[in-house]
Amino acid sequence: MRFQFKTSYNQDIRLFKDKVDAGWYGLLAVAVLLLPVLMSDYYVGEATWVFIYGICGVSLMVLVGYTGLISLGHAAFLGIGAYAHAYFLQHGIPWVVSVVLAIALTTASGIVVGLPALRMTGIYLAIATLAFSVIIQEVFTRWESVTHGFAGMPVEKPTIFGVSFQDDAAFYYLCLLFLVIVLWLTRNLLRSPTGRAWIAIRDSEIAAQSMGVNLAIYKSIAFAYSAALMGLAGALFAHKIAYLAPDIFNILLSIQFLLLVIVGGLGSLHGAVFGAIFVALLPPLIAILRDSIPASMNDAAAAMNIKVLAIIGEGVGNFLRKPGAEAGIFGLILVLVILLEPLGMYGRWVKIRVFFSTFPMYRGATFKRQKSYMRSERLR
Numbered sequence: 001m002r003f004q005f006k007t008s009y010n011q012d013i014r015l016f017k018d019k020v021d022a023g024w025y026g027l028l029a030v031a032v033l034l035l036p037v038l039m040s041d042y043y044v045g046e047a048t049w050v051f052i053y054g055i056c057g058v059s060l061m062v063l064v065g066y067t068g069l070i071s072l073g074h075a076a077f078l079g080i081g082a083y084a085h086a087y088f089l090q091h092g093i094p095w096v097v098s099v100v101l102a103i104a105l106t107t108a109s110g111i112v113v114g115l116p117a118l119r120m121t122g123i124y125l126a127i128a129t130l131a132f133s134v135i136i137q138e139v140f141t142r143w144e145s146v147t148h149g150f151a152g153m154p155v156e157k158p159t160i161f162g163v164s165f166q167d168d169a170a171f172y173y174l175c176l177l178f179l180v181i182v183l184w185l186t187r188n189l190l191r192s193p194t195g196r197a198w199i200a201i202r203d204s205e206i207a208a209q210s211m212g213v214n215l216a217i218y219k220s221i222a223f224a225y226s227a228a229l230m231g232l233a234g235a236l237f238a239h240k241i242a243y244l245a246p247d248i249f250n251i252l253l254s255i256q257f258l259l260l261v262i263v264g265g266l267g268s269l270h271g272a273v274f275g276a277i278f279v280a281l282l283p284p285l286i287a288i289l290r291d292s293i294p295a296s297m298n299d300a301a302a303a304m305n306i307k308v309l310a311i312i313g314e315g316v317g318n319f320l321r322k323p324g325a326e327a328g329i330f331g332l333i334l335v336l337v338i339l340l341e342p343l344g345m346y347g348r349w350v351k352i353r354v355f356f357s358t359f360p361m362y363r364g365a366t367f368k369r370q371k372s373y374m375r376s377e378r379l380r
Contacts, residue, residue, distance in 0.1 A: 015187065032176060036169035044168045049280040051175035052236050055182050057260045057272030059229035062186065064258070065266040066195065067222040068202030070122065072254045073113065073129030076136035077227045079249030081106045081234025083140065083147050086155045086244055095160050103231040110227025114220045121205075133254055140246035153244040165239075175236055182229055183269055189225070190269075198222055202267075252327075259330060263337050265344030274345040286329065 016022040036044045056078065063069050081102045088098035113132050120128055140147050147153060157166045158174070165171045189195050197218045200208035209215055238244055256279060264275025341348050 033173075036172055041168045044172050046281060046284055048168070048172045048175050048240060050276050051172075051179045052233055052240060053260065053276035053280045054179050054273050055229055055233040055236070056257055057264060057276045058182050058186050058269060059226045059233065060257050061261050061264075061266070061269065061272040062198070062229070063222055063226040064261055065268065065271070066190065066202060067198040067219065068121075069219065069222065070126040070258075071129040071226075072126050072251065072258065073131075073133035073136075074226075074230055074257050075249045075251070075253035076133040077106050077109060077230035078234040078237060078253070079136060079140060079244075079246075080109050081231030082155075082238035082244055082249075083153070083234075084231070085235035086153050086238050087146055089155070090153075095158050099232065099235045102235050103228050106231025106234065107224050107228040110223045110225075110230075111220060113227075114223030118216050118219055130251065130254075133249075133251060137246055137249055140249065147244070147246065150245060150247075155238040155242055155244060157242075158239055171239065175240075178232060178236065182232070183273075186229075187269060194218065194221060256330070259334055263334060263344055265346030268344075268346045270349070271344050271346040274349070278345065282329070286325065 016025065035047055039047075056074070059077075060071065060074050063071050063074075084105045085098050085102040088101055089095065093101070113129065116128070141149055143149075144151070157164070157171060159165065160174075165174050190198075197208065197213045200211065200213055201215060201218060205215060241248070260275035260279045261272060262275075263278050264273070265271025337344060343350070
C-alpha cells in the first residue's frame with residue numbers, strides 16, 4: 001500500500017499528487033501524441049471528436065458538477081461560438097482574432113442568460129436554459145443574412161499564422177492543445193477562491209451565503225466561464241463538422257452533453273474526459289457492432305451447426321440498424337449508471353484504483369453510500 005501524508009497547504013493544492021501521479025500522466029501524454037502515427041485517419045478523426053467533446057464536458061462540468069446549476073441550453077452556446085467564428089472567418093478576420101471574438105460573444109451570451117437565472121435553481125433553471133436554447137435555434141434558422149439558414153454555412157480547416165491544419169493529424173494536435181489548456185486553466189481555477197466558492201454553492205447555497213459568498217457574482221462567473229469554453233469548443237466544432245446548419249444545435253445535443261457529465265462522473269474533470277470518450281466513441285462502436293455481430297454469429301453458427309446463433313446475430317444487427325437504437329442505448333446506459341454507479345465512470349475508476357492500492361486490506365464497505373442531512377438544507 002502507498003500512503004500520502006500532506007504536511008502543507010501547497011501539497012494539498014498542487015497540480016499532481018506526487019511524482020508517481022505525474023509519471024502516469026506523462027505516459028498518457030506520450031500515448032496520445034503517438035496516436036496519429038500508429039492509427040489510421042479514421043481513428044484520428046474520432047479521437048479529435050473526443051477532444052472537442054472533452055472541452056464541452058469541462059464547460060458543462062463547471063456549471064453542473066462544481067456549481068450545481070443545471071443547464072439544458074449549452075448546445076445554443078456551442079452554436080453561437082460556431083456561427084460567430086464561421087461568420088468572422090468569411091469576412092477575412094484572422095483565425096486567432098476570430099476565435100477570441102467568438103469566445104467573447106459567447107461569454108456575453110452566458111452572462112445574459114445567467115443574470116435572469118440567478119434566482120432559479122433545479123428544474124426551473126433547466127426550463128429557462130431550455131427556452132434560451134429554443135430561441136437561439138430559431139435565430140439560427142431565421143437570421144439568414146448571417147447564418148444562411150438551412151442553406152448552411154461551409155467552414156474550412158483552419159490556417160493559423162500561415163500554417164495550414166488541413167491534415168487530420170495536424171487538426172488532431174490543435175484540438176489536443178486546446179483541451180490541455182482548458183483542463184489546466186480549469187484545474188487551477190478550481191483550486192482558487194472562485195472554485196472553492198462554486199463548490200460551496202453546490203453543496204449548500206445557504207451555508208455559502210452565510211460564509212460571505214456572493215451568490216449572484218459567482219453564479220454569473222460560472223455561467224460566463226462555462227459559456228466561454230463552449231464558444232471555444234464551437235469554433236473547433238465548426239472546423240471539424242465543416243458545414244453548419246441550425247438543426248445541429250438542438251435540445252438533443254444539450255441532453256447529450258448532460259449525459260456526458262453524468263456518465264463520466266459529476267464533480268470531476270476526469271469525469272468530463274471519460275464522458276467525452278463514451279459519447280464520442282459510442283456511435284462508431286455501434287456502427288462496428290451492427291456489421292460485425294451478424295457476421296461473427298453466422299461464422300459461429302456454421303462452425304457449430306447451430307442455426308439459432310445466426311438468427312440471434314441477425315436480430316441484434318437489425319436492432320442496431322434501427323433509427324432510434326443509438327438514443328435508446330444512451331438512455332439505457334444513463335439509467336444503469338444512475339442506479340448502479342452514481343459517481344459515473346470516474347467513480348468506478350477510483351474504486352478500482354483504491355482496491356489495488358489498498359490490497360489486501362480493501363474493505364467492501366469503503367464506498368458504501370450513507371444518508372447525510374444538513375440542517376441548513378432541512379430548513380430551506
